[in-house]
Amino acid sequence: MNSFVYDIPVKVYFGKDQLQHLPEELAKFGKRVLLTYGGGSIKKIGLYDKIIALLNAGGFEVVELSGIEPNPRIDSVRRGAQLCKKHHIDVLLAVGGGSTIDATKFMAAGACVDHDPWDFLSEKWAPIEKALPIISVLTLSATGSEMDAGGVISNPETSDKIGRIAAPMLPKVSFLDPTATFTVSPYQTACGAADMMSHILEVYFNMEQDLFMLDCFMEGLMKTIIKFAPIAMKEPDNYEARANLMWASSWAINGFVNGGKMQAWSCHPMEHELSAIYDITHGLGLAILTPRWMTYCLDETTVSKYVQFGVNVFGIDAAQEPMTIARQGIARLSDFLFGTLGLKSTFTEVGILEKDFPVMARKSCAGGVLPGFKPLAQADIEAIFKMCL
Numbered sequence: 001m002n003s004f005v006y007d008i009p010v011k012v013y014f015g016k017d018q019l020q021h022l023p024e025e026l027a028k029f030g031k032r033v034l035l036t037y038g039g040g041s042i043k044k045i046g047l048y049d050k051i052i053a054l055l056n057a058g059g060f061e062v063v064e065l066s067g068i069e070p071n072p073r074i075d076s077v078r079r080g081a082q083l084c085k086k087h088h089i090d091v092l093l094a095v096g097g098g099s100t101i102d103a104t105k106f107m108a109a110g111a112c113v114d115h116d117p118w119d120f121l122s123e124k125w126a127p128i129e130k131a132l133p134i135i136s137v138l139t140l141s142a143t144g145s146e147m148d149a150g151g152v153i154s155n156p157e158t159s160d161k162i163g164r165i166a167a168p169m170l171p172k173v174s175f176l177d178p179t180a181t182f183t184v185s186p187y188q189t190a191c192g193a194a195d196m197m198s199h200i201l202e203v204y205f206n207m208e209q210d211l212f213m214l215d216c217f218m219e220g221l222m223k224t225i226i227k228f229a230p231i232a233m234k235e236p237d238n239y240e241a242r243a244n245l246m247w248a249s250s251w252a253i254n255g256f257v258n259g260g261k262m263q264a265w266s267c268h269p270m271e272h273e274l275s276a277i278y279d280i281t282h283g284l285g286l287a288i289l290t291p292r293w294m295t296y297c298l299d300e301t302t303v304s305k306y307v308q309f310g311v312n313v314f315g316i317d318a319a320q321e322p323m324t325i326a327r328q329g330i331a332r333l334s335d336f337l338f339g340t341l342g343l344k345s346t347f348t349e350v351g352i353l354e355k356d357f358p359v360m361a362r363k364s365c366a367g368g369v370l371p372g373f374k375p376l377a378q379a380d381i382e383a384i385f386k387m388c389l
């Protein structure tokens, strides 16, 4: 087991009626606020009016940037960085799901440099040494962007979707009110659940020695998602279900479950290439890929992890042969994703074509090998893609 540093300095206000603390938190950073949001869901759900009333009462100067796309585009980031410079913004307030929060992170970093924000993500990989402070108000439980320092941005001109983690982009404060997610559609709730499951599985499925305590924690998170996602889909305003999903989304990816484990993710790099070309919902792409990736990586050297997963997460009978338990575990996960959550289960159903497999596979592994639970070269990734047809 490797040594590690635990340092997740995001102040979280969790629960209904916590938004009243927004003005005091914003005021710590200044008066000029860039309010960022997506395609308008925050207006439909009444959150926009609530926030504007709080900002007006607090005497803040507000500049707005709306229309941030799902799979957010670099042009939105560019616009936000320019607005920050033009209006001498002190703090960015991101209200929305992962796309809005991710884009806002790169706006905050872009505001501190003279170059194009795409340089942070292109092969130039410009350093991210500073960012303006960010406060987030989360409206969709999925990505964990509210409590991590990462973000993923698309560039339609180059068909790229690229992620980057940089400490200065970590939100200073995040407001997590489960009632803000009551209006999330069953489909987005399902995709969010699939995304959270994947964040955990990318860490859990790793042969390096694990902290037993963290494995139990991850199993608990997965059981939480499996229990509450279907409830939230059927009863959108079930507070307990929404609250469990919301807190699980943050803890799935905020860095705690990694411990000191050396890890490299597998399904995420593959999925980002799907949504780069086809603009599909991130969680849907992950749902289709994950059981196939697990099947592809299953062999005598990896089976013990699948046994642990099947027995501890799905309660499969531990007395059976390891390979039997492993296959049952994958089948139970597939039933959850495609049966219970009702997500489409194949590339064919979502229109992803075989002709794009070589380029998507090559970009997934950057032309080399995707290190991870099992190292995957381009040919392996193409084989996994074929299993998804």
Ligand code: NZQ
Residues within 6 Å of the ligand: 037, 038, 039, 040, 041, 042, 045, 068, 069, 070, 071, 072, 096, 097, 098, 099, 100, 102, 139, 140, 141, 142, 143, 144, 145, 148, 150, 151, 152, 180, 181, 182, 183, 184, 185, 188, 192, 195, 253, 268, 282, 283
């Ligand atoms: O745009 P609006 O109008 O806000 O509508 C959104 C959008 O259409 C809607 N929505 C959000 N909250 C709602 C709501 N609709 C009704 N009621 C609400 N309360 O849901 C749609 C999807 O929103 P989006 O923000 O795109 O979803 P998500 O949170 O799943 O974010 C996905 C993005 O995050 C990236 C993904 O790649 C993708 O680009 N990721 C970010 C990560 C990170 N920062 O660590 C990690 C993830 O693995 C992921 O890659």
Ligand code: ZN
Residues within 6 Å of the ligand: 143, 195, 196, 198, 199, 268, 282
């Ligand atoms: Zn994800």
